[in-house]
Amino acid sequence: MTQASDDRSGESRGGLNRPPLPIPRALRDAAIAAAIAFGLFAVMVGLRTEVSPTGALVLRQRWAEVAMLCGIVFAGRLALTLWLGRRALRPTTAPGPWAVRLQQAGRFFAPALLAAALVLPIVSGGDRYLLDLGILVLTYVMLGWGLNIVVGLAGLLDLGYVAFYGIGAYSYALLSTHFGLSFWIGLPLAGIMAAFWGVLLGFPVLRLRGDYLAIVTLAFGEIIRVVLNNWVSLTGGPNGVSGIPRPSFFGLPFSMSGEPDTFAGFFGLEPSPSHRVIFLYYLILGLALLTNWVTIRLRRQPLGRAWEALREDEIACRALGINVTVTKLSAFALGAMFGGFAGAFFATRQAFVSPESFTFIESAIILAIVVLGGLGSQVGVAVAALVMIGGFELFRDLGEYRMLVFGGVMVVIMILRPRGLVGTRTPSVALGEKRAIGGDLVGEGRG
């Protein structure tokens, strides 16, 4: 490369290298941001329809709140431009201080997170709320890890992942209520069923990529939901399937009777409803860890590397003799299978399934977890699930502002860490020193 082109690329790299904005221009910039905020907040916050005691709709105006929000945007924007403008950033190929710190912390972080997950039921002292939240978070961790195979590793944008979750849930629900199959037989069957549908979805979309693939998978998710909703003779339609048997502890039911053939009786424990919750907690933890283990193992093997190569460049994969069909279908099938497992768990935990649980918003949340966590990163996905699902619960007191905080957090994460919380990809083979280079410097493969 010549010196001249080096200089040019250096300048374009340091996009943040612009000279500090003079105060008047910064003020104008902030005023524009505030004006945009006004445009948004005026209708979203400023005007509110309420039902008056007489039953008529009245329009309440809240301009004080709008003024306050616009003021916050103005001040925030001003602070941001002045702060960013002042900081001299020099282009470098080394990972940013954030990435290095995260990488160092990551070595202890993942085991610490796992240890915390393992001891939670003991520490919480059977606190029902905390355990239920834990189960919910872990369900999304598992779904995130499952979708991570398809989106993060194989690079196939799937907007209908919830369909496999639903297929797994209904498979177990119907098998157990009609044929009396136990959870431990129903679980693998639900996984196989979901994987089968994963392959079925995979075939027609083999030639699609990116946006087009996203649209077809989105439609697939909707088709499954609509079928579940309308095939009343099989699925019960909007009424769903109820009376799904609860899981037993390898044949010992959780019952309050304390008989010797129940869990509490067999182990000589005081019968307690929290036994089942704790068991469910460890069950979903185990299933999630299984997903994680399989993914980590596969990443080091030819199939997993082929998935990643497929994400980077499909044509190059063909040129290397990789069977693209098999590689894509296996990613769909495996991702769907773990979705199916999670679905079966969901069914047995709720004892009731209905199409309402499998709407598009679920797919969107799972995808958001994968993207926020950093495509392809296992720890990142777990943290993102914890933040998204757990954090959403934390802000319950904020009431109607909860969605605002939720959206705000997502925007902030994407601005600060555009490649997700853990954006650097760990090589699957390494010899000697690992020379880390910031993932943000390497172009994303697009086919």
Place this chain on the structure above:
Amino acid sequence: MTPLLDIDCLSAGYGAVQALSDVSLQVMSGEIVTLIGANGAGKSSLLMSICGDPKPRAGRIRLTGEDITGAPTHAIMRRGVAQSPEGRRIFPRMTVRENLLMGAEALTREDPAAQLEQVFTLFPRLKERLAQRGGTLSGGEQQMLAIGRALMSKPRLLLLDEPSLGLAPLVAKLIFGAIRRLNAETGLTVLLVEQNAFQALRLAHRGYVLVNGRITMEGSGAALLARPEIREAYLGGHG
């Protein structure tokens, strides 16, 4: 003697566009054969067609006498064909080592260590860059990686699509030197597509000229270089 690659009256195209018409071409074992032609003449289409994508509409492609016409791409590559595609197409987020392993894994069950060594003797630079991500290499290094990756499957026939594309003349010379050495030392058969006709014809034993999807001329590299119409059309007309 049966040619390693024997293309007989091949026609292929994309949709309504006919990219290749009645192309016949032979590559003997141990040869470097080059295919030159202007932009859009069908050079890359021919290489892709050998790999089964697009599938031929008419004609036959044989590999040491074995008919591979219409076979799926991965099956063709499994029979000892490797391609370093146009624009290099290395995997940017994967390390150099992972890139190289991708070349071996799909096709052989053997230990890739020996092949890795061969690639490193050809391109020592890659050994220094093993843990670096593909996307952070320079253009020349990426080309070395693309060729090295193709060599990992121990091919009988190496298809090279524009290896000098976008490289500084000095680096291009280095790449051509490596191809020559590879052919001389291991007897590897190479089918080379190039826009840099001068370099390609000097390197190749034989050459074909492709115009609008048809072969218009063939002959030894030196003979084609001496033809005035070649000099006129592809070498800038000087000299």
